[in-house]
Amino acid sequence: MEKLEIYGTLGPACANKEILKQMFYSGMNGIRLNLSHVNLTDCQEWLTILHEAAEEANVEPKLLIDMKGPELRIGKLDKPIxxxxxxxxxxxxxxxxxxxxxGHVPVGQRILLDDGKFLLEVQEVKGKNIICKVLHGGELTSRKSLALPQQHIQMPVLTPSDMENLRLTKKYGITGIMQPFVRNAEDLKALKQIVRELDAESLEIYAKIENMDGVRHLTELLPYCDHIVIARGDLGNAMPLYELPMVQKHIQDICHANHKPYMVVTQMLHSMMTQPTPTRSEVSDIFYAVYHGASGIMLTGETAAGAYPKEAMSFFAQTARSAQNVLKREAANQKNQH
Incomplete structure (x- = not known):
């Protein structure tokens, strides 16, 4: 059985040597650094703590950077709105x-903010003012994601800050890059070309499938990445939410058929942002992600900004192990029957 990659996300909640060591002892063997709002140089202190914790826990974790890529975000807000x-x-x-x-906001266009937590509908556009009605509200904070369902916007594969971060990957011991909103093979070819030019070809490429373009072109882009990431946050904004499990299964089936490793991410233990124990449906989600063949699973906000990063990782890894134990048992039973 392949070794399962179990990732946490580095952030203020877990940027502490003792907490990180506990997360490693629980079974974490990979870390994601989200560079949507910061650069690698801003994270120098965190990375030093991370490398010390890994060394003391005797773990050599994979270290992935999540690029900005072709994503849309709102600007900085002076205070929450x-x-x-x-x-x-x-x-x-x-x-x-x-x-x-x-140019992509006709009257009636729906706008999703912060992975779909907020829903707006365009009422009128006056020059640079897009006047919207709030359909689902809440308290909006700075630099949250923005999605326009059914609109196709041409965006560069990497931003200037992505390029700067790629140049620093060797210095900071980065092992892989997560490329957001991969739409087709051309996106990955362009990325691989840039990685080659920067002499960073040892980096593994994790292609994040976050829109229907990526789903439609999945088979053609497989040769140009090392792993597929089923990124359910933005992917869930690209369709009615009840279709998301079906699309997740479709991606899994294509990955299995082509022997391509894939990772499942987003909201796997979302309730543990604020609660010390997970819901029943969350542990089932983790179990079946592993049981159905994911090569990796990942926590995001739960460890980066949640109230219980250690506990979340402990539940995460234990649930994953229970799925692996079932798989081992089933494989042994099958072997005995032959």
């Missing part, structure tokens, strides 16, 4: 949005 259902909000003046959004 309460979005109340039924209210009108103005994107552009109140909430800064990327230039590429204009």
């Amino acid at each position: 309460p979005l109340i259902e039924g209210d009108i909000v103005c994107l552009g003046t109140e909430i800064a949005v990327p230039e590429q959004v204009y």
Whole structure:
């Protein structure tokens, strides 16, 4: 049986040597660093703590950086903005949005913010002001993701800060890159070309499938990456949510048929952001991700910003191990029958 990759995400909640050591002892063997808002150089202190913790725990973890890539985000907010259902909000003046959004916001267009937690509907566009009605509200904070379902926006594969981070991968011991919003083989060919030019070919490429373009072109892009990532946050924004498990299974089936390793991520223990124990459905989700053949699983906000990073990793790894034990038992039974 292949070794299962069990990832946490580095962030303020776990950037402490003792906490990280406990997470390694629980079974974590990989770490993700989210570079959506920061650069590698900003994380120097965290990385030093991480490398010390890994050495003391006698673990050589994989270290992945999650690039900005072709993603859309709102700008920096001076303070959180309460979005109340039924209210009108103005994107552009109140909430800064990327230039590429204009021209893709007809009246009636739905706009998803922060992995779909907020839903807006365009009422009117006046120059650089996109006037929207709030359909699902909450408290919005800076630099959250923005998605426009059914709109195709041309975006570069890497941003200038991505390029800068790639140049520093050797210095900081990075082993792989997670490329967001992979749409087709061309995206990965362009990425591989840049990686070659920067003499960083030892990096493993994890292609994040986060939109329907990526799903449609999955088979053609497999030769150009080392791992597929079923990134259920943004992927769930690209379709009615009840279709997400079906699409996850479709991606898994294609990966199995082509012997391509894949990872399942997003909201695997979301309740543990604030609670010390998971829900029943969360542990089932983890168990079946591993049982159905995932080569990797990952916690994101749960360890980076949650209240219980150690406990989350402990539940995560233990549940994964229980799935692996069932697989081993079934394989042994099958062998005995022959």
